[in-house]
Amino acid sequence: FVMSVPPEFLNSLFIRKSFFFAGYSLLVHDYLLTFSREVEYVWEAPWTVVKVAFLLNRYGTLIGQSVIALEETGTLSHGSQEFCASYNLFGAIFAIFSAELIHILVLTRSWAIWGCTYRVAVLLILSYVVYLLVVIGMITYAATAAECEY
Numbered sequence: 001f002v003m004s005v006p007p008e009f010l011n012s013l014f015i016r017k018s019f020f021f022a023g024y025s026l027l028v029h030d031y032l033l034t035f036s037r038e039v040e041y042v043w044e045a046p047w048t049v050v051k052v053a054f055l056l057n058r059y060g061t062l063i064g065q066s067v068i069a070l071e072e073t074g075t076l077s078h079g080s081q082e083f084c085a086s087y088n089l090f091g092a093i094f095a096i097f098s099a100e101l102i103h104i105l106v107l108t109r110s111w112a113i114w115g116c117t118y119r120v121a122v123l124l125i126l127s128y129v130v131y132l133l134v135v136i137g138m139i140t141y142a143a144t145a146a147e148c149e150y
Contacts (some may be wrong), residue, residue: 064094
């Protein structure tokens with residue numbers, strides 16, 4: 001059984017992969033350009049929540065994008081349903097992890113801009129908790145309300 005693939009699909013796939021690898025190349029290039037300054041300004045600084053969030057975001061992104069690059073090249077692909085399900089779970093967790101780390105960094109910067117007061121911290125934390133509850137509620141509703149066909 002031979003299945004033909006439309007040329008438009010192959011062209012779209014090539015374009016998507018080209019953009020991914022261009023972006024990945026820029027990410028690695030940025031790491032190489034800024035690593036010496038990172039060591040000087042970040043690694044030698046005292047350990048704080050902001051430093052941990054920054055490093056998790058910086059290296060979590062690099063590791064996650066590297067895993068995606070390995071899959072894009074076929075290095076990780078095993079052609080099984082189990083691998084596909086695991087990879088999709090990894091992608092979902094990676095996306096949530098990256099987004100939430102960015103939110104925490106933005107909230108921390110906002111807190112610093114607004115004077116690092118206790119009142120602002122409470123407001124930002126409560127706003128973030130409400131946001132998380134709304135997102136979890138929406139995801140739970142969508143997951144339970146969807147009709148699945150097997």
